[in-house]
Amino acid sequence: KGVEKWPRGEEKVWKDGLRGVDKDIPDITKSFVHHVQTSLARQAYNLDEAGAYQAAALSARDNLLVNWNETQLHFNAKPTKRAYYLSLEFLMGRTLDNALLNLGLKDKYTDGINKLGFGLEDLLEQERDAALGNGGLGRLAACYLDSSASQELPVWGYGLRYQYGIFQQLIGPDGSQLEAPDPWLQHDNPWEIPRADVTYEIRFYGHSERVDGMKAVWSGGQEVLAMAYDVMIPGYDTKNTNNLRLWESKPKRGFDLNSFNAGDYERAVESSNSAAAITSVLYPNDHTTFGKELRLKQQYFWTAASLSDILRRFKNLGKPIGEFPEYVSIQLNDTHPTLAIPELMRILVDEEDLSWDSAWDIVTRTFFFTNHTVLPEALEKWPVTLMQQLLPRHMQIIFDINMIFLQAVEKKFPGDRDKLARMSLIEEGFPQNVRMANLACIGSRKVNGVAELHSELLKATIMKDFVEFFGTDKFFNVTNGITPRRWLDQCNPRLSQLISETLKLPKASFLKDLSQLEGLLKHVDEPGLIKKWAAVKQSNKERLAHYVETTTGHQINTQAMFDVQIKRLHEYKRQTLNILGVIYRYLKIKAMTPAERKKVNPKVVFFAGKAAPGYYIAKLTIRLIVNVARIINVDPDTKDLLSLFFLPDYSVSLAEILIPASDISQHISTAGTEASGTSNMKFCLNGGLLVGTVDGANIEIAEEVGEQNVFFFGHLTPAVEDLRYQHMYHPVPIEQKCPELANVINEVSSGRFGDGGVYEPLLNTIRQNDYYLLTEDFDSYIKALKLVDEAYQDRTEWIKKSIRTTAKMGKFSSDRAIQDYAQECWNIESNKLP
Template identity: 45%
Template structure:
């Protein structure tokens, strides 16, 4: 049998699928034998399934080769733990990576099918909220493309990030049932099941050697079942694996209750258990919601670590050497419970001494921090942890005891430092998960140069002083395969024609585009491609929203999670200012502009929802005012997701990256837009700074207070009232919003926004940056009046984005943090 399998795996799939005729035969065979449908009557859904199964066969073969090579070489592997993975649709990505798109398209045409229609049959799994999940997906792509032995671990949410509709101007959340017709790409592993435990109590005793041992008993258990998704790299034989966990009850129902006719009670345990993987980020405004989220975090962490140890123990016996073969990256604090969980597994289950287990744990984990906002640093109530995870709370206390002993040695007599560095916030009686992740990791990285500097200087300065060299920077990146090659084929073809294909795996090759800035014919083609992408975006949005837009206007785009610090509100203030100027005839030669804003507000985030409603009210007024004469349009993009981004980003002229300086960790949307030829208007925040350094000061629109100026302004006593008093334009804009100009039926609708800006002290400096933002937008208008000059700067943005590839990020992680090397297959 092994010889037969070996021979099958050694056959290159391209021998059988290298031409359209063989692909056509394969599709028909899979349609009959796997999908079970008559090819004569099959529709797009059936042909999509047949094609997916053909590709899954290829992925399975390559996955087996990759796995065997890893075991054969005893490879050190990296495991990426993340609550979010926004992978996007997979069909076109797999075809692109495998080099099969052209032949598959031809084969389908011979069968009377359109590949683009088939691709629309695939749901876009919203297994993430935004940049965190998209970054994780980019990293898996880069790991596979460059041959690193990588795995992702997350949760197979039955309902992903909610589906957003705008009804009566307001966000309405609907379940995102992306699994309603199954997932054609997953491999369910019914044999890979691990128990995950909650509640219970701790029983401690002395073993035969006299050492104290503790057991976690009387627990409520749930099973974690593995579902695998194969991740292809571009033109690479290596496959990465994304393993998602689904919760299953240990028993389907209680037969005793069932026989008594109490059918609800009979399935209660099943229903309760399986809520763990039901929905992404349950609303945490209630205690029950918070507890469910805590359980979700532990659920996927425990299952993942059990799986990692099981894989290690297949070929090794000594767990004290785990860190020599395993590197685990914690993507934000959501997986931070992995630190006490690995300690529990090593000490309680596998019998390692505490000191030895702690050494292994610290050298196994690394932690990526994604926020500078204190309110976004995750903490958990001690009482909740004691109830849900009693053994882990004990372990955290023990870790904290040893940690504080070291702090006392390093900072003798400094009680305030001791208090700040403790894993326990005594004032609020909560556990600080970022502190836990820092103490339990060998390396901690920020995700942009500014972010890492601020982490070291302002957020965790004592940790940086205590652990020299632990804090490092790895600036985020995006994969050019999805965010240029796949989503912008016309520009990709132009680039490849101009400089060759090397940029697809080495983005620095885009530097060779720079001389073409002086080529008039190249600029003309570049401009034509942008107009075509804008027309595609305009048609897509008219179908979605009913708002017609002019592709000749400046497409001004801000798409990201709706949050105060990302300052969609500042964008709206400028729109209202622009509208007022047009309506009152204060400008006569205004550049026609279409402002696109998209993103989701967390269900419990009232002010973010109010901002969405304000955008809708402003859009309704502006778009129906004949005095504006199509010189200004405002469109809210509903249900923004990866698939929508693939259309939106190539069509943008202007990329809005306007967060308050010192609040955005990095951003990756800024990179995607610039890579697709949009110019950036932004603050000196996150990766904007590094983008400015790369593209040049003349090729980006920078405005606003710096991080240091924000801090100094607040230190001196920032007064938003004074700012408004000194700016008549700003005063009139605020009057229009708060007086009911855009919503006469409810004049006080935006009282909460007004209160946040004034009574709340304008924490995110929206008013303070208004004038600088308006002036920067005027510079945007001036440049856009000269299409050739705009194109020159846009081309330079594309040419100078080589640094911002996730490939570069992964190479840095591999070299400086994980100590892993590419595989050879």
């Protein structure tokens, strides 16, 4: 009759036992105390802030779980198409604050926790960031999960549960970056549910034997277990709560009893150690690949476990396997999960007995591929020999895919050997390599870049041959987005409140439809708003100043302009341009008369960001920044007008303090190198202005807010290639090309900021072929900064620019981006819990 029978026992008894979501303060305090008593085995007498955080987190988690459970039941009730976001990185940051805001319970928790003698804000500070990512790609994945849940879309994330997240960054006595591990799971993690019952066996090595035609049997080798941990992803202002499933590797057998009995204890635990190693650590490289076996193991382990899980869920629907793409879409976050393509082929051909062609048809309707960079050093390649050894069956499948594909290319473009060589999945040479981007492209239904310019560049460069082969329809753009819940309401509650008062709308209204911020435009000229807007910025600057004072002991002039560049250290992002610009400014001020100095706009420059541990030049840049700061921050001639901070150990939580406090931020990559950037969007949403190159999403931001509100400088993308050619073949000495910069470089080199010799390798990258074109852009960069100073003198006009900028950020909500994916790729629909 369409009514399911109650599965077991007495329905009423079950239902009476169920807990709902806490609604009132007494529910909250009760659940807090209950967790103190039973989960933590403590009492009011011996509860410190760390314990109180745990109790608050456990109580919030109970609420999330109620919704999580209902969501899963709801989506399982009828066959629904689902999308899966496969990402090797999820840079989640802290959870408690976000959970309370999304549940709509923050105010009640604040009051309840007060009654128990603690302050919620203090407890929030107790939480450690979940930092399972390097930078932009990982944080984007986290924003996308928030938006999927908030829009009630059936989307799950799949990733790895690394024992160690991104390393902790310390600054050594000589100013260099030092790395320490990030044992983030040392204390109990209340935000995950171990699922000992959800495990899969994953095979490595062994051999593959063809049976008939395209089919084969893969056996032998080593088997490890993948165990699931579920992380709740609450939507904002909805009960819908999605799931992020992270896999942990475990030995299939605890240890080898035979070796143990033979007295070889070391051998007995060897395989269990090697299994556990797979998910031990996040690779800290951003935009580079090293071809390490353990990394390939991570990739296969994760894609194989995720696919098994997805397939099991699909099979529960009782539909024929041919309908798989009608119920499943899988987004590949860059090439890291590309092995999912040959893995699904293997399952369909070898285990499900499908013909090669039907299997390939299913595969190419299931996957979608997002590229996040055009930098050549980031294009993943794996040595064929390594792949053959670790994944013999997958290597066969890749060869077969390649053979069939190249036949089709040959048919379409007869005799074009160069094209075949470029499009092949195998790069010839010693060693031969598998090109993961080519595989991801041909195995996916669609391919996208992450901002307009980047998507165009993709089509014109690394995907050019593929565009000619497949046609342009397969290639499209989804400009990145950010979640306004974390990046406005959570990190800048005062601004969120002011916007709500100004628009006369509840926060939930614009936090769910960010285009409503446009309503601010009507109020730009109101003196009342201008004053309040300035006051919010000021209080955020004071919050940052307080952080700096408590962590470094330095006092900051909060009346000064705050200028911020926070992102991974990379030559293409040109932190070096920024620090050389700071030195230029310092030297200028030094040379001024006291009267001239009176006219200078005081400025505090902030840097933060990690360098990959093996990236020598990037680490030298950090060292230079730190040592320049040590000189100029104590120089009595300049210190009131210019100070400089490198804040160590950049994280999501630190970004939440820095971004709302910025007057201006720097997004100054060489044109055509930054695929999108997402912090640029965060700064603008919080009313900070940009100085930047015509690159990535800067361009679309300027389109929205108007070029008069962005400080652009530098050469444009089409010029870059020619300039590099000039540098290579017709070099002009730096003294001639850019005397101001030459002077700055000489000051560094002559030891003004400590041993100049140390920085020679860094300075030589500029003196020699200057691949990132600092000598080409330095002069226009300095001019742009001058315009920034001038604009800042008229504070009222500046605040108006700030309001206009915030007002026009609607496009950059990750809700919009997720809708683009849901419609262009996944073909899934919202499904709200009653």
